[in-house]
Amino acid sequence: MERRDIEIFLTLAEELHFGRTADRLLISPSRVSQTIANLERRFGVTLFDRTSRRVELSPVGAALYADVRAGHDRIQRGITAAIAAGRGVVGTLRIGLEAPAIAELAGPVFDRFRAENPGVELVFREAGFSDPLDLLRAGEVDVTVTNGPVDEDGFQEGPLLYSEPVVLAVGREHPLAACSTVSVDDLAGETVFRAGRRAAPYRPEPDRTAPTFLDLLTLIAAGEGVVPLAAHAADYFARPSLVMVPFEEGSPPVRWVLCWKRGQATARVAALAAAARGAVSGR
Known part of the structure; x- marks a missing residue:
């Protein structure tokens, strides 16, 4: 199976709709239909049971989906890790938290970062109560999540991670x-x-x-x-x-934002900022 064939098969197996599959992949529905028909001829089996009202995976198609999805995900993780290593986004990212609960509340941001940067380990530390920028100031963390806005000299405010009343x-x-x-x-x-x-x-x-x-x-x-x-x-x-x-x-509301020392945003910090923008915006 070519890479594009795999993407079309996996997407149709998830959407179970030719039109939505085409929309997700930015191709025509006829391209989806033609690809699946070609795969079924090549394998000599029916991958999808199709009627005028619904599309369903056949038993063989369901088994193939499970195997191909697992393999595809492993390949994607390997590619992502290779790209991250090429960009220098590996190692440990130390994160200070003014409010420890943010590690859970902003979970989608950290989950996205881990998925995009599998070569980086996240380490969380609780910042001081009276001075939540203490660890950042002392160089014991690379970035801190704090209550914005950040207007202290020498510090740069980054993107929003989480907002609450x-x-x-x-x-x-x-x-x-x-x-x-x-x-x-x-x-x-x-x-x-x-x-x-x-x-x-x-x-x-x-x-x-x-x-x-x-x-x-x-x-x-x-x-x-x-x-x-x-x-x-x-x-x-x-x-x-x-x-x-x-x-x-x-x-x-309270706006929990990233903060780092001005001029000291590492590749790992920049990657976390990018993950935050993507997760919060939904893109």
């Missing part, structure tokens, strides 16, 4: 705990803490900080103040003493 963490006895949503105006008169390196997207520098995230949640639970957090906190850090109240619709 904001919630307000309050103690269970706090008056705002009974609200279905909160607004920026509701923060007036409150002691507002900062979590991470930036204030919430719509506030000036908050009134207070805490040395660790555990200290922060303990202070909020004790009624010492409130803190805007990324919405995933409601799932990852739920506790009986806290209530996570969503901000009203239309409030600015």
Whole structure:
């Protein structure tokens, strides 16, 4: 089987529709039909059972699909690895995370990077709470995922990996705990803490900080103040003493972006940035 014949066979086996197969491969439906007919004549078997209403793999076609798909995927991985090695995209990429949950929430980005760069191992490290750029600043990681925008001197903001709404963490006895949503105006008169390196997207520098995230949640639970957090906190850090109240619709989200030292974007960092753009845009 020629490479194009393999692509047509595999795509039709997945789409089970001549028109959609042609659209995916940017060829005519007649080319698809002719290729499958030629393969069936060459092999002396029926690969697809076809009627006026439906297309289905025959038992022989299903078995052939399983074998060819596995072999095709191995070849593609080998080609991808060879191209990556030729570009120097091999080795280890060290990634700092301001919010460790991003390793899971931005999984599609990291999955795409692994598929496109099989010669690179991803190693994640949790960044410091009070200074999430600490590992990057010290050269202990190559890139950090942080709450954008990044405007610190010497650092370059990269593409978006993940965006999510904001919630307000309050103690269970706090008056705002009974609200279905909160607004920026509701923060007036409150002691507002900062979590991470930036204030919430719509506030000036908050009134207070805490040395660790555990200290922060303990202070909020004790009624010492409130803190805007990324919405995933409601799932990852739920506790009986806290209530996570969503901000009203239309409030600015938290934007988790890549960040690296200006002028120090390696080939591996550039490949991660490309994977992020592709995964987020859906291309």
